Amino acid sequence: MQPLDTFDWISITLYFLVLIGIAIWVIRKKEENTEDYFLAGRNVGWFVVGASVFASNIGSEHVVGLAGTGASDKLPLLIYEIQAWVVLILGWVFLPFYARSGVFTMPEFLEKRFDARSRWVLSIFSIIAYVLTKISVTIYAGGVVVAALLGIDFWTGAIATVVLTGIYTVLGGMRAVVYTETLQAVLLILGAAVLTYIGLDKVGGWGSMQETLGPEYFNMWRPATDPDFPWPSLLITSTIVGIWYWCTDQYIVQRTLTARNIKEGRRGTIFGALLKLLPVFLFLIPGIIALTLKIRGELHWDSPDEAFPVLMSNLLPSGLRGLVAAGLLAALMSSLASVFNSCSTLFTVDIYKKLNPNTPEKKLVRTGQIATIFVVVVGIIWIPIMANISGVLYEYLQSVQAxxxxxxxxxxxxxxxxxxxNSTGAFATLIMGIIVAFFRIALELVKGSLDPDGFLYHLGAMNFLSFGAWFFLFCLIFLVVVSLLTKAPDREQIVNLTFGTITEEEKKNNKASYSWVDIAISILVIIIVLAVMVFFNGE
Structure with missing residues (x-):
């Protein structure tokens, strides 16, 4: 690792000054009500919505983990990064239902469609899942990045970034989060693009990399019998995880609910889908470049998760290195800010307000701020546990999500x-699903002490992608069977909340909310995704 010099520190300082300026501007503008604090007053345009969706997704665990994937022969995991088409499903299919229902949170939508039981289960489960997957992984990756870049120890780096992000998230709410994320998205894209360009020039171009690593390394499609990444399970499970993450998860959907109307929200998701095409080129390819240089003896790193920071510090010139370092810090902070705000929204709107329905708006905002501080503290406590998890970070994240x-x-x-x-089917499926998910994680941890010929061992040792695909099929059958065996929902309760019950007026409104341009760009995104899938086939 090359240490940062004066010009690098000037770049980083400038980034933080601009960030603080935006945060102060937003904090001074905000109003003391829940709509402003949790959904930025529902008055955000498509550009900020799209940039915020992208920046929330691309955290430092993505930068570190995706480059690590490129540097460790786990290219099939690339499929999780070409899910721009799933982002389109959010805008075209799910968002109209969410926007029509006027909800703040995804559990709140489940209550409108089903009942309060499903809302409670999803609220509590989502908060636990955020700590297990998003907060812990983001803080851990952030600690790795900050320690490597700034030459300080892991703990100092991790805690400093958590505290700094926590401050502007607590004070500014969702408005501070979406506007700072827009700056962070721009900075990250520019910095990583420059690194990819310089890196490809350094290794002698794409053809030279293929000669060093062999064409088979660039194949994301493994045979159906592959023990790690069988392609049918990979395709199915990545789609299931993609729909959960992009279309039903508070963390992402909350950004689209800040839009001033369905038209701006949908355009935001289309813009977000276009941006989502970039990580393959900006983060995965630098990982492959780092591996090529390591094989040639021109670069050294111990863990694949170090590939991106080491490549950046060795290849980029003074000043620019600081700018990309600031971009990495931006990625970490935008992800953390998003998850902090989503957790406080879930707790305040779905738990606290439900238990105390007459709480004044100002007190709800204060409760949200206290909840954010609590989540920040829990995140810090979780770091030592996270630091003990072995293996490539990105793969850990995908397996838990599966x-x-x-x-x-x-x-x-x-x-x-x-x-x-109906509500009974939804509630039973969520409870059953949570029990099975935690049972599988427990089996994975203790499978070494189980009988290798027993059913429990096979369930614990089964490929995580295959398990996810079969588990989803089981959930669908279970949900349908329980619903059919119990009372049908009343039509009045589900009007405009399912495809079979949309009124003619709502159909007209939806048709007026898009143009041929929206359709054309959406088709272009799908064509690019298919092209990437064909390109990475090892031939």
Whole structure:
């Protein structure tokens, strides 16, 4: 690692000054009500919505983890990064239902479609899942990045970034989060693009990399019998996780609910989908470049998760290195800010307000701020546990998500597409899904002490992608069977909340909310995704 010099520190200082300026501007503008604090007053345009969706997704765990994927022969995981088409599903399919229902949170939508039981389960489960997957992984990756870049120890780096992000999230709420994320998205894209360009020049171009690593390294499609990444399971499970993450998760959907209307929200998701095409080129390819240089003896790193920071510090010139370092810090901070705000929204709107329905707006905002501080503290406590998890960070994240996503995805998809699904089926599926997910994680941890010929061992040792695919099918069947065996929902309760019950007036409103340009750009995104899938086939 090359240490940062004076010009680098000037770049980083300038970034923080601009960030603080935006945060202060937003904090002075904000109003003391829940709509402003949690949804930025529902008055955000498509550009900020799209940039915020992208910046929330691309945290330092993505930068570190995706480059690590490129540097460790786990290229099939690239499929999680070409899910721009799933972002389009959010805008075209799910968002109109969410916007029509006027909800703040995804659990609140489940209550409108089903009942309060589903809302409670999803609220509490989402907060636990955020700590297990998003907060812990983001803080850990942030600690790795900050320690490597700034030459300070892991703990100092991790805690400093958490505290700084916590301050502007607590004070500014959602408005501070979306506007700072827009700056961070621009900075990250510019910095990583420059690194990719310089890196490809350094290794002698794409053809030279293929000669060093061999064409097979660039194949994301492994045979169906592959023990790690069988392609049918990879395709199915990545789609299930993608729909859960992009279309039903508070963390992402909250950004689209800040839009001033459905038209701006949908355009924001289309813009977000276009941006989502970039990580393959900006983060995965630098990981492959780092591996190529390591094989040639021109670069050294110990863990694949160090590939991006080491490449950056060795290849970029003074000043520019500081700018990309600031971009990495931006990625970390935008992800943390998003998850802090989503947690406080879930707690305040879905738990506290439900228990205390007459609480004044000002007190709800204060409760949200206290909840954010609490989540920040929990995140810091979780770091030492996270630091003990071995393996490539990105793969850990995908495997946990493969267990969490199936029941939630099943309930949302069938809840919107099939009006016969009722509250008993949704509640039973969510409870069953949570129990199975935690049971699988427990089996994975203790499988070494189980009988290798026993059923429990096979369930714990089964490939996580195959498990996710079969688990989703089981959730769908379970949900349909329980719903059909119990009373059908009343039509009045589900009007405009499922495809079979949309009124003619709402159909007209939806048709007026898009143009041929929106359709054309959406088709272009799908064509690019298919092109990337074909390109990375090892030939």
């Amino acid at each position: 267990y969490i996503a199936p029941p939630i995805t099943a309930v949302f998809i069938l809840g919107i597409f099939y009006k016969r699904i």
